[in-house]
Amino acid sequence: MTQGLVIVFWLALCALQDMRQRQIANVLTLGAGLLALAYLLWVGVTWIGAPASDGGWAFALALLLGLPGYALGRFGAGDVKLLAALGLATHTxxxxxxxxxxxxxxxxxxxxxQGLSARVAHHSDQASRKQPFAPYLLTGFIACWLWIH
Structure with a gap:
């Protein structure tokens, strides 16, 4: 249970930074990924307790799903690194x-x-055209975590 809260806290930090700056610092993505990898190699399970092979498959799947989005300009590099780190810390x-x-x-x-007024929607479009992904991933993880536990 505590491990899930740590992941929620980490994803919340990433989401906050993504909403504010439209990018996620490498310290949050690569740092978490390296910590998750070190934990996986040292203990033999992922952060949430899945077998190491499950974390490896989740990492590969994250890259398989994330890299095409990056190549098409739908994901930023931070989004792909965030998915990869989440894969190493959890499982598929x-x-x-x-x-x-x-x-x-x-x-x-x-x-x-779409239900908002045209003026409000137009104003927010001027701030940035890139949609932050981390807040949505945080929402998805919380829903998944609550469903599984």
Whole structure:
């Protein structure tokens, strides 16, 4: 249970920075990924207790799903590193359900945003055209974590 809270706290820091700066610092993504990898290699399980092989598969899946989005300009490099670190810290089920949850959260936000006045929507478009991904991933992870536990 505590491990999940640490991941929620980490994702919240990433989400906050992504919303404010439209990027995530390498300290938060690569640092967490390296810590998750060191823990996985030292203890033999992921941060949440899954077998090391599950963390490895989740890492590979994160890259498989994230890199095409980066190549197409849909994801930033920080988003791909965030997914990879999440994969190393958890396992494929958490990664996939977090991504599904993030897609649902993003869809809900788009529908809600369409209901806003044109003036408010136009104003927020001027701030940045890049949509922050980390807040949606945080939402998806929390939903997954609450569902599994």
């Amino acid at each position: 089920e958490y990664l996939l359900w977090s991504l599904i949850g993030s897609a649902v959260a993003m869809s809900v936000w788009v529908v809600m945003r």
